[in-house]
Amino acid sequence: MTTKVVPGSLVALPDGEAVAREAANRLGNCIRNAIDTHGYATVALSGGSTPGPAYAALAENSRIDWAKVEFFFVDERAVPPDSPRSNYRMVKEALFDRVPIPAERIHRMQGEALDLAAAAREYDLEIRSRLRWSESGMAEFDVGVFGIGDDGHTASLFPGEPTVDKTDRLVVDVPAAGNREARLTLTAPVIEQMRVALVLAVGKNKQEPLERVWAASGDVHVTPARYLREVRSVIWLIDKAASGLG
Template sequence: MDRIIEVLSDRQAVIDKALELILQKAEVAIEARGKFTIALSGGSTPKPLYEALATQNLPWEQIHIFWGDERYVPPDHPDSNQKMARQAWLDRVPIPASNIHPMSTTLADPAAAATAHERELKDFFDLSSGEIPEFDLILLGIGDDAHTASLFPHTEALQVSDRLVTVGFKDGQPRLTLTVPVLNHAKCVVFVVTGSSKQPALAQIFAPTGDELTYPARLIRPKGELWWILDQAAGERYVKTDR
């Protein structure tokens, strides 16, 4: 794992760096394999990043969009990660509908929806039994409690290693999430983190030792690159690039 921590002046600089990374990784992947696979994060932090991506002239037919997690709400619900990304980005570019792969949240049973999305991942990535998909890039954020995706402290989802997609819970509400092995199999993972409220979580995540069940983002140790892109408010303790 090659961990890179960059602390930039403000939120806009963070967005600019994340955009630069996505464009770079997309170009490399498309040149090498003819397609680029990215899993998106939700929440408010990446919205300006998606808006910036909507202004780019990219080979959209070669880009495939997935999500790292999704709240178990209808796709037109205000809390839907899919809805946010569509409004900010995907509905504004000529990407083929078949290149967008949301997690279904319309089934009565979230566990059945997780199984269905796992099947889609296996089909898309042409996986044999036991294989794990290799995303070109996975975008992640963290909460003030150091959760990432929908992997919350002291929940069963943290320890699921035999599935690609599982059900996570926050305050009793179900969510769908990629599992830790999938996140760690990516060619590149990019954490985008802004705001002073994230300082305590980052201190625990970056500590030499710590409890992964209490601070779930510590579990993310991908085989490829690991980028932490922080604004000054979040990362003022970490002013040096660390490899």
């Protein structure tokens, strides 16, 4: 039997709706705590079907001073911002359109750029200019929201691809592969330096990749989501099905 070590905190909830509510509450708390401590909060958001309801629930939180929140993205597909596959569009509809966030506080990745490598460099510079830096010399987000793919990826760090090993950049472009679009993504060092990572996993198909992430030993080249184990405070918000109990 594979030895399992769950880093951080594990919160198992009845269903996806409960995961969304809990994620919204915890994300709101992280934002308020950062504002109270530093005067502003920096947040990195992921796309996908699971975080969407959490962002919609967060929009109902009237106790957040939205003018003091800087929103960034964990990754983005190489599509226009109005594409149904755009992470930005999903977050915009679920959250940005529903709360008074100044436009200059929203930092989207330019997924539609013809030169994605240049877009990655520009986003890298944008992060460097806006974030606080840790003692170890890395940009430090107050909180990030992540998912886990059925193949064990997180952000757009995919198994067996060279972007998994990128450590000299904060943001890189990810080439297209098969039916998958090219993308932009944060790199592993930025992910590891998050003050808090909220990891959302819903559905039975997440049980196996979670087991690989939580295994006491494993290879990030096979399961890139294992990088999340290094975050100083990582909270796993999963439903019964993902836990294997549903």
